[in-house]
Amino acid sequence: MRMRTVSLALLLILAMVVSACAPAPEPSAPAPAATEAPAADAAATEPPAEEPAAGEAAPAASGTVIKVATQSPLSGPQSVLGTAIKNGAQLALEQNSAKLQEMGFTVELAPFDDQATPDTGVANAKQIVGDPAVLCLVGHLNSGVAIPSSEEYHNAQLAMVSPANTNPLITTRGYPEVNRIVGRDDVQGVVGAEFANTEMGVKSVYILHDKTAYGQGIAEFFRQKAEELGMNVLGFEGTEEQANFDSVLTPILAANPDLVYFGGIYSQGGLILKQMREKGITAQFLGPDGLDSSEMANLAGDYVKDMYFTTTAGPLSLFPKAKQFIADYEARFGEQVQPYAAEGFDAMNICLNGIAAAVEANGGALPSRAQVAAAVRATADYDGITGMKTFNEIGDLTVAQYFVKQVKSSDPAEWGAAEVVKVLDIPAPASN
């Protein structure tokens, strides 16, 4: 009898382990899911997409509601960045919806929490495209969430402006609705590898990643370039652990590289840095913009000093127009400006400008989603907080800026003071 309970329990354990092996950050390659989506959902999502077009016939009654949705993680370990996106977008909407109001529309924000998980992002996306009042979307912090979710937007012809997604696949699918106002991983990984080679004098590197589209993607581009530059790549390993990184760190102790590169987000990155120093790994530490959060300093304490990260989000201090934004943001939300808040602000403005342009082109009537998408894609020389934005034919910026920053203080409140050690203006790679 007792043995039966034990074996029952073991079965249960097995089931639980299997289910637990797929925790929040779903790593499974989003590509296959993405290719399935259009066929399956095209029919389902088409009707709501038509609705705004049908509403055109009636003149825009004063107070016709236009919604702009945001999707970003508002809960969970990455909510610091996700909330910044939402707040930035909210601020832009509050400041700049006057023009649309004069045209007789009420503009509302529809914030969604994608929890940094593809499943939730896609479920939200279905809900968003099902609401005919939504004409534009500011969204996604995580590429792994943005890629499958944007399939839904594409089916519904809903314009999406990404404030943070750097995975090449966001735009290389060539969807007319999907745009981003930041650079690309294939470039960010390359920038990191070149910086490591020339400025850090690194000969050998051990690469870790978080198995997401974002982290692994960037790590692979880093590896390619590093090998090209003649660096010795001693290891390439992914991990989904959230707390105990012994298993990936001990082999690094033996490999003894000059540099540890981590492709991923600060929630893991901070702990990896801390635990690796505690193990006595003295290698330098470099990562992409996923590490750009003051939480990094909270988690890793003193060890963050002198670490480098590459980013597509320039420090606001570099942009002359940011002062007003910082003041407004702090007055409105009563907290420090976090990374991606300004990008959220710019993305929302591009959305609003696009909608306004589409309304004008449509003779003052409510435009269809396709018209808005075309107007957003036509954005040229938008003078935003984070620089001039012009979209190319696939929705990338014609010229994007990349930055390498070095952390100077272990105080989380001083995170923004990280020093920019290199700025690069790099044109978008040729679309393929």
Place this chain on the structure above:
Amino acid sequence: MHLRRVNPFKEILRPLGQLLIFIAGSAVVISAITLLLAVLLRPTRIDIDILQTTLVLLPQVLIDGITLGFMYAIIAMGYTMVYGVLEFINFAHGEFVMFGAFAGVELLIWLNAQGMLKTAELGLALVWITLAVLLGMVVAGSLAVTTERLAYRPLRGAPRLVPLIAAIGVSFLLQDTMRFLQSAINGDFYRTFPEFGPFAQRLTLFTVDMNGRPIDVAIQYKAIMLIAFGVVMLVALNYLVNATRLGKAIRSVAQDQKTAALMGIDVNRIIALTFLIGGALGGAAGVLWAFRFTRVDPYMGFIPGLKAFTAAVLGGIGSIVGAMLGGMVLGLLESFSAAYFSIFSRGAFGAEYKDIFAFGILILVLIFRPQGLLGGKTTQKA
């Protein structure tokens, strides 16, 4: 149960000796197998010297494995003691661990906000961390007693699967309660163990030269402290169960509830006490887990709970000594397979496969010894 005079001194030394034997035994066996593999596989790699790499990593891997083993062993106590008295697997135990961890971490975060941690020297830092561990024990212990009273006691006569399912339900309930509380109070449900004291320092044992570069082989103060806490707790529990009247009552309830009741033992009280002790140990383990790995979240208790349960089964569920051995073996296995798998397999199997390896060993052990390593006739039931 027989009435014998106990020698308190002996009751402290015996578990200490057992622990030492378990640690040394499993460490030596696993190290020997690893080194043998390294020697055998040496000719397969010319780019690095596998044997040298293995030797350089060995001390670190052993320390990681032993600290992890202690944590598994302490958590496993909660499973094994409850199983001992009720023959019931309390799947919510991992959540007691999580609640304890949050209690301790919240206390330290509060102390940190008062500015009391930044200045702490070694002695004071030790006091704070002990306080955090104690608070974790109190919170997790009372939670365990409450859970037993509200969720398990009403189901005591029910078929076996009923309380098991109830425990899984309690586990989800507790996870989401903590998630809700933390989200409501802090806006976020991840909390960070504040950095203080000299615990991150390392004691360099010796330095090895590898490919022209020196590698320090060192032990962290943190690891020493974790081991010290673990030893104290396991020895105290053994003393409590084997050498006190209360322990005698627990053992008698474990043997036969009805007869124990006839002898004038309040069975309900003893069962509640068993939950209290198991929960308190879990809470302590939670704080130590946070100390070691820095971050706590509402779902942190799940995987360690499963592993600790596995450790309890591996050692022979119901046996306290078995849980100590099982925890140690599982911790070391995990640490070794994580560190050496990718080296031995030329990177084909990453560290990710460590759990498959550890659980594979468990299955093998259970095929040949279904009662667990120390289960069966030699069982010393809690």
